[in-house]
Amino acid sequence: MSIKPLKAxxxxxxxxxxxxxxxxxxxxxxxDTISLGQGVVYYGPPETVFEKISNLNYSxxxxxxxxxxxxxxxxxxxxxxxxxxxxxxxxxKSELIVSAGSNMAFMNAILAISDPGDEIILLRPYYFNHxxxxxxxxxxxVTVDTDSNYQPCLEKIIAxxxxxxxxxxxxxxxxPTGAVYEKKILEKINNLCREKEIYHISDEAYExxxxxxxxxxxxxxxxxxxxxxxxxxxxSKAYGFASWRIGYMVIPKHLSLSVxxxxxxxxxxxxxxxxxxxxxxxxxxxNYAKKYLNxxxxxxxxxxxxxxxxxxxxxxxxxxxxFYFLVKLNxxxxxxxxxxxxxxxxxxxxIPGETFGMNDSCYLRIGYGSxxxxxxxxxxxxxxxxxxxxxx
Numbered sequence: 001m002s003i004k005p006l007k008a009x010x011x012x013x014x015x016x017x018x019x020x021x022x023x024x025x026x027x028x029x030x031x032d033t034i035s036l037g038q039g040v041v042y043y044g045p046p047e048t049v050f051e052k053i054s055n056l057n058y059s060x061x062x063x064x065x066x067x068x069x070x071x072x073x074x075x076x077x078x079x080x081x082x083x084x085x086x087x088x089x090x091x092x093k094s095e096l097i098v099s100a101g102s103n104m105a106f107m108n109a110i111l112a113i114s115d116p117g118d119e120i121i122l123l124r125p126y127y128f129n130h131x132x133x134x135x136x137x138x139x140x141x142v143t144v145d146t147d148s149n150y151q152p153c154l155e156k157i158i159a160x161x162x163x164x165x166x167x168x169x170x171x172x173x174x175x176p177t178g179a180v181y182e183k184k185i186l187e188k189i190n191n192l193c194r195e196k197e198i199y200h201i202s203d204e205a206y207e208x209x210x211x212x213x214x215x216x217x218x219x220x221x222x223x224x225x226x227x228x229x230x231x232x233x234x235x236s237k238a239y240g241f242a243s244w245r246i247g248y249m250v251i252p253k254h255l256s257l258s259v260x261x262x263x264x265x266x267x268x269x270x271x272x273x274x275x276x277x278x279x280x281x282x283x284x285x286x287n288y289a290k291k292y293l294n295x296x297x298x299x300x301x302x303x304x305x306x307x308x309x310x311x312x313x314x315x316x317x318x319x320x321x322x323f324y325f326l327v328k329l330n331x332x333x334x335x336x337x338x339x340x341x342x343x344x345x346x347x348x349x350x351i352p353g354e355t356f357g358m359n360d361s362c363y364l365r366i367g368y369g370s371x372x373x374x375x376x377x378x379x380x381x382x383x384x385x386x387x388x389x390x391x392x
Contacts (some may be wrong), residue, residue: 015136016128019128020037020038023351026349027349032347033343035367036383037380039084039322039367040240040242041065041369041370042295042369048280051280070097071098082096084128086220093227093252094253095255097259097288098248098275099249100270100271100282105249106232109167109259110133110166117164119141119165120169121143121165122134123169125326125363128356128357146177151185153238165196166199170186170200171205172202172321173320173321174324176353176356177317178320178324180321190219204233205232206322206323208238209321210321211300211321219231230250232237232249234246235282239288244271246271295373299371299372302322303368308341314391324368326358329363329387330391331390332392333362335362338387340353341386342386347382348379350364351364
């Protein structure tokens, strides 16, 4: 007797496919492909991380569950970092939670603040995992377009708010565009959240990747914003820590129990050894990432210069943060079609713009953080050659 095939939930069928896995599979089928796809840096963690892990003695505390919110030593050093670098002073009205990366922190946040059917505002182009997470919990991602330089438009945000709105999400420095939101617009968005009694979720995973005279601003540093501001951070980028899965979040105290319920359910606690490693990395601090910024900026300038040479077929604003360009192409092909051709024929991988909500034209996200100087030369040549031949 034949049995009707079982299906995944409608909720999950409504979530977009995981584009990083799709591109990774294409890369595996085309050996020697250089990836400008996933958002990683070309360097690894500090040497002191490996020394510390190697010298951990056998102790029961390293092998049993630790605190849901993270071990005290790690939370202490993060608290100091937040004060000195972000201007965020933790009080009895706020809480610090260590998570397995900032993606988990985002999921913690939206689970804590929303119910099925609620709406969360994302600025388009959005970070795809944010949109996916919102759909997974049966909420609605309401997208609001940014301007031609990918800066937020306050009037459009105001127009999108209604009785179902629970939060506005900002990502600065931005993934996928590299835009750094101006302090004054972040202040206006934060004040708008106060007025409308909704949350401001500020994703700051790329806080150290800023070029020129541009400055990073943390909305949670605004006076008396602790009741409605949620800040997300990550070690993945700055410390070459991607697979170690350590991030953290600063939340209003009244959300503490809800966030701990979520984290205790699907994580219990961040990996203890990774937390020990994070302490070692944070003891070195921001200077570790800064010593690599000159190289990343060199690669950035090189790629942008080459893109300018083909401005008849593509355009990209010069943005001042993260390690991405979001390029608009003059073609009727889709971003996915271009991406597939670049990998199969030219052995260079990028991410199609559709996954960031850019469906009105053809866009590609070009990530340059994973390239050292040598690979930048090779990768740039492949990219420019591919775009020229595919589009012209």
